[in-house]
Amino acid sequence: MKPRPLGAYVILSAIALLSFAPLLYMARVSLGQGGDLPISPSDWWGRPFTLDHYRALAAGGPMARFAINSIVVSCVALPLQLLLAASAGHALARRRFLGKNVTLALATAFLVLPRQVTLVPLYLLMAKLGLMDTYAALILPHLADPFGVLFMAHYYQTMSAELEDAARTDGLSAGAIFRRIVLPLSGPGLAVVGVNGFLTTWNAFYQPLVLTTSESMRTLPVGLALFAQSEYSVDWGALLAGSSIATLPVLVAFALFQRQIVEGVLQGSGR
Amino acid sequence: MRGSRPSIGLLPWGLAFLVFGLFPLLYALVLSFQQMNPLRPDLTHFVGVSNYARALTSASFWHSLRTTVFFVVGTIPVTLTLAYLVAGQLATIRRGQGFFRAAIFFPATVSMVVIALVFKSLYAEDGLLNGWLAASGVSRVHWLQDVRTALPSIMLMDIWGSVGYYAILILAGRKTLPPEQLEAARLEGLSAWEVERRIVFPHLRPVLLFVVLLNTIRSFQIFTEVFVLTRGGPLESTLTLVYHLYERAFYHFEMGYASAIAYLLLALVGVVLLVQRRVLMSRREAPLSGGVG
Numbered sequence: 323m324k325p326r327p328l329g330a331y332v333i334l335s336a337i338a339l340l341s342f343a344p345l346l347y348m349a350r351v352s353l354g355q356g357g358d359l360p361i362s363p364s365d366w367w368g369r370p371f372t373l374d375h376y377r378a379l380a381a382g383g384p385m386a387r388f389a390i391n392s393i394v395v396s397c398v399a400l401p402l403q404l405l406l407a408a409s410a411g412h413a414l415a416r417r418r419f420l421g422k423n424v425t426l427a428l429a430t431a432f433l434v435l436p437r438q439v440t441l442v443p444l445y446l447l448m449a450k451l452g453l454m455d456t457y458a459a460l461i462l463p464h465l466a467d468p469f470g471v472l473f474m475a476h477y478y479q480t481m482s483a484e485l486e487d488a489a490r491t492d493g494l495s496a497g498a499i500f501r502r503i504v505l506p507l508s509g510p511g512l513a514v515v516g517v518n519g520f521l522t523t524w525n526a527f528y529q530p531l532v533l534t535t536s537e538s539m540r541t542l543p544v545g546l547a548l549f550a551q552s553e554y555s556v557d558w559g560a561l562l563a564g565s566s567i568a569t570l571p572v573l574v575a576f577a578l579f580q581r582q583i584v585e586g587v588l589q590g591s592g593r
Numbered sequence: 594m595r596g597s598r599p600s601i602g603l604l605p606w607g608l609a610f611l612v613f614g615l616f617p618l619l620y621a622l623v624l625s626f627q628q629m630n631p632l633r634p635d636l637t638h639f640v641g642v643s644n645y646a647r648a649l650t651s652a653s654f655w656h657s658l659r660t661t662v663f664f665v666v667g668t669i670p671v672t673l674t675l676a677y678l679v680a681g682q683l684a685t686i687r688r689g690q691g692f693f694r695a696a697i698f699f700p701a702t703v704s705m706v707v708i709a710l711v712f713k714s715l716y717a718e719d720g721l722l723n724g725w726l727a728a729s730g731v732s733r734v735h736w737l738q739d740v741r742t743a744l745p746s747i748m749l750m751d752i753w754g755s756v757g758y759y760a761i762l763i764l765a766g767r768k769t770l771p772p773e774q775l776e777a778a779r780l781e782g783l784s785a786w787e788v789e790r791r792i793v794f795p796h797l798r799p800v801l802l803f804v805v806l807l808n809t810i811r812s813f814q815i816f817t818e819v820f821v822l823t824r825g826g827p828l829e830s831t832l833t834l835v836y837h838l839y840e841r842a843f844y845h846f847e848m849g850y851a852s853a854i855a856y857l858l859l860a861l862v863g864v865v866l867l868v869q870r871r872v873l874m875s876r877r878e879a880p881l882s883g884g885v886g
Contacts, residue, residue: 327685327686327687329687330682330683330685330686330687333682334679334682334683334693334697335693337679337682337693338693339695339698340701340753341696341697341699341757342696342700344700344708344711344712344715345699345700345703346754347711347714347715347721348707348710348711348714351714358719358726359714359717359719359720359721360721365860405605406605406606407606409602409603409605409606410602410603410605410606410607412600412602413600413602413603414603416600417600420713425603425607428610428615429610432610432614432615432618434810434862434866435618435858435859435860435862435863436810436813436814436835436855436859437814438814438816438835438838438839438855438858439617439618439855439856439858439859440613440617440618440621440839441839441842441855442621442624442842442851442852442855443616443618443620443621443624444613444617444846445631445843445851446620446624446631446848447612447613447616447617447620447660449631462609462612462613463604463613465605465608465609465613466606466612466613466614468614471606471610496600499666500602512749521702524704525703525704525705525706527704527705527706527817527820528816528817528820528839530818532839532843533646542704542816543704543705543706543707544706546707546710547706547709547710547817547820547821550710550713550821551824556717558714558717559795561714561781562708562710562711562714564600565706565707565710565711568704568707569598569703569704569707572700572702572703572704575702575750576695576699576702577657580695580698583702584685584698584761584765587701587758587761587762588762588765591681
């Protein structure tokens with residue numbers, strides 16, 4: 323018996339369109355003039371397409387600053403996250419030590435518990451450390467994320483230790499083994515950790531919201547959210563241009579690493 | 594052969610996890626028994642369980658809990674049903690499955706702030722939805738300003754944003770079903786509906802429970818949507834638990850009280866987890882044992 327796929331294609335096309343429609347709408351408004359919203363199909367095609375909002379954005383101003391902050395935070399956090407995940411994951415996978423099971427259990431528990439529980443203490447901690455409103459405050463909490471470590475620990479457990487054992491017999495130091503043998507074999511695992519880490523960092527909202535106080539330190543999600551709060555009329559064109567900018571890197575990451583993103587979701591990175 | 598001490602490799606992450614993960618978690622517990630205002634840290638003092646007592650007798654707390662539960666109970670069945678149907682449709686096609694899967698999953702990776710902003714523009718007084726209503730002769734709806742529609746509007750957005758996410762999880766579960774089993778059932782002459790009901794659905798049970806669990810935990814934490822769309826209003830009709838926590842902590846500087854709310858949330862999610870685990874443990878299968886093809 324053969325399934326009839328034609329109906330499925332029609333339904334799936336409709337759903338795919340529905341999934342993308344709000345994002346297409348966002349792009350359309352961002353390519354318009356002024357701050358008004360198109361509300362009818364004639365507005366959609368009839369109004370001129372311009373890059374005005376993007377030009378204004380590139381000319382500087384707060385939105386450009388938000389974008390730079392987001393880029394800085396993600397670019398610094400990402401390599402550190404990868405390095406920490408690989409080294410800690412490797413240690414957890416290959417070594418037996420006191421407290422290992424406790425560490426694993428705590429890290430796993432941390433994945434599921436509502437992360438907002440740590441919001442108030444993090445705020446007080448950063449204030450105490452004098453890190454409030456700095457890049458350090460925006461980056462450091464991401465380094466504690468246990469997902470990458472757990473994922474890499476599992477990755478290394480399923481990888482044979484033979485090569486490493488042979489290298490040890492040959493007299494290579496632990497550091498050299500990690501750099502020359504383990505890391506080159508970690509690519510597929512680190513791709514999953516990296517792209518999911520990037521998405522989490524890039525989209526992070528409530529932590530950067532409370533850990534920054536000045537406008538010049540806001541990341542894109544925080545800046546955009548606060549921009550939309552203004553008591554006066556909202557400039558939708560500018561706001562949705564900023565939103566489009568915030569979505570572009572996600573789209574690129576998705577196009578390149580879709581499989582790894584799904585893999586990460588299945589292993590519980592989703593937040 | 595292997596060392597009995599942790600290698601130095603664990604140290605950097607271990608330290609970060611200790612300082613920015615575990616310490617805040619425990620500090621929140623301590624704070625929940627204190628009265629603490631960050632503007633006057635010198636006045637910090639222990640107050641026993643009075644923060645908890647206050648929460649459990651506070652109308653706002655119960656209201657925010659009710660709002661959150663309403664959100665959870667209202668969205669999960671809809672999201673789950675739609676996700677199940679979408680996954681089923683995805684499973685019936687072979688060509689282009691990757692494309693459709695990607696298109697349907699993509700919204701789940703977009704920033705919640707961006708999604709909320711787009712929906713805020715759609716729900717605006719002079720936005721697209723009201724434009725359509727006006728064009729078809731129906732009077733405007735004050736989507737986010739009306740006590741009756743504000744929370745459902747946020748729920749609708751949540752459903753839109755999460756169906757694809759859970760459809761992918763359910764689809765992955767479907768793929769762990771051995772094709773021979775399906776083939777055998779078809780050879781026995783079972784109809785498509787019977788195959789779905791007697792073979793696919795029971796196979797997916799653990800995955801579905803996992804999805805319900807994940808969705809419940811995530812829905813209990815809803816915050817960004819509320820922050821962007823309504824800030825808890827109008828008249829507190831969208832005041833969720835975490836938004837309430839945020840307000841107490843960062844508008845009223847009641848760090849102790851906010852931490853008590855946080856721990857009540859933690860306890861609540863813990864109870865949900867335990868109950869779900871019970872249900873999961875009674876099954877043999879692992880929740881998710883296969884990758885995606």
